[in-house]
Amino acid sequence: MGIANQVAIVTGATRGIGKAIALTLLDAGAKVVVCGRNQELLNEYNQPNVLPIKADVSKPNEVDQIIKQVLDKWGRIDILVNNAGITRDGLLMRMSDEDWQQVLDVNLSGAFYLCRSAIRPMMKQRSGKIVNISSVIGVTGNPGQINYAAAKAGLIGLTKSLAKEVASRGILVNAVAPGYIDTDMTNQLSEQQKEAIVKMIPLGRTGTVEDVAQLVYFLVSDANKYITGQTIHVDGGLVI
Numbered sequence: 001m002g003i004a005n006q007v008a009i010v011t012g013a014t015r016g017i018g019k020a021i022a023l024t025l026l027d028a029g030a031k032v033v034v035c036g037r038n039q040e041l042l043n044e045y046n047q048p049n050v051l052p053i054k055a056d057v058s059k060p061n062e063v064d065q066i067i068k069q070v071l072d073k074w075g076r077i078d079i080l081v082n083n084a085g086i087t088r089d090g091l092l093m094r095m096s097d098e099d100w101q102q103v104l105d106v107n108l109s110g111a112f113y114l115c116r117s118a119i120r121p122m123m124k125q126r127s128g129k130i131v132n133i134s135s136v137i138g139v140t141g142n143p144g145q146i147n148y149a150a151a152k153a154g155l156i157g158l159t160k161s162l163a164k165e166v167a168s169r170g171i172l173v174n175a176v177a178p179g180y181i182d183t184d185m186t187n188q189l190s191e192q193q194k195e196a197i198v199k200m201i202p203l204g205r206t207g208t209v210e211d212v213a214q215l216v217y218f219l220v221s222d223a224n225k226y227i228t229g230q231t232i233h234v235d236g237g238l239v240i
């Protein structure tokens with residue numbers, strides 16, 4: 001699954017799934033741009049072939065700066081993984097405009113800004129791989145998460161449309177829909193809530209960040225030549 005010396009951007013790479021994806025791509029020999037807002041966590045990537053960039057993906061001017069810095073340093077973009085995401089849960093009746101907007105801005109608009117800025121160099125190269133990290137919630141919906149579900153479903157629509165737009169240029173665009181993965185995002189749940197979730201997972205356990213990273217690695221690697229526009233679940237069978 002060769003990606004040696006390819007240039008990858010991973011957003012939301014300071015923690016959780018994004019960090020596992022970045023480390024997996026680095027292990028496979030890629031040069032990786034890691035983005036997030038927490039400078040201290042970005043500093044932990046103290047190794048060659050890493051370009052840490054502090055940026056908020058919900059701000060289009062900051063996203064343009066990411067792309068400019070990557071092109072200045074490495075001159076190309078082979079892989080883009082839109083992973084940055086947040087939750088601001090609450091029932092519709094009580095959801096504030098701010099909680100709705102923030103979740104849409106980071107999870108959906110952030111991916112849009114990155115795709116828009118990265119697509120030009122990929123089109124010039126006539127190659128590229130984009131993976132958008134959606135969620136099973138974008139497929140099934142979930143009470144208390146209408147903002148998150150809308151954003152993650154939106155990412156699936158974005159993925160399908162962009163896959164059709166850029167296929168003729170050799171660019172493959174896919175979405176990954178994780179189920180319940182153990183990270184900071186999910187560790188706010190009580191042990192009782194976690195037990196109830198595990199009971200619904202046919203494989204009988206929650207997912208690890210590596211479970212997601214290995215799928216992303218395959219999708220962005222040279223081994224994937226014919227999968228585009230798909231949403232692939234990595235959820236232990238939760239959504240069958």
Ligand SMILES: NC(=O)c1ccc[n+]([C@@H]2O[C@H](COP(=O)([O-])OP(=O)(O)OC[C@H]3O[C@@H](n4cnc5c(N)ncnc54)[C@H](OP(=O)(O)O)[C@@H]3O)[C@@H](O)[C@H]2O)c1
Pocket residue numbers: 011012013014015016017018035036037038039041055056057058083084085086106133134135136177178179180181182183184185186
């Ligand atoms: N964990 C799960 O069970 C699960 C399931 C389905 C889908 N997902 C999706 O997987 C992705 C990663 O989730 P996770 O569980 O690893 O979450 P996490 O541990 O909370 O990490 C989220 C990452 O996103 C970054 N981020 C948040 N807002 C950002 C912004 N405005 N600009 C740039 N970076 C930002 C954070 O970095 P900074 O704080 O440094 O900015 C952090 O690196 C998300 O898109 C999430 O929706 C997760």
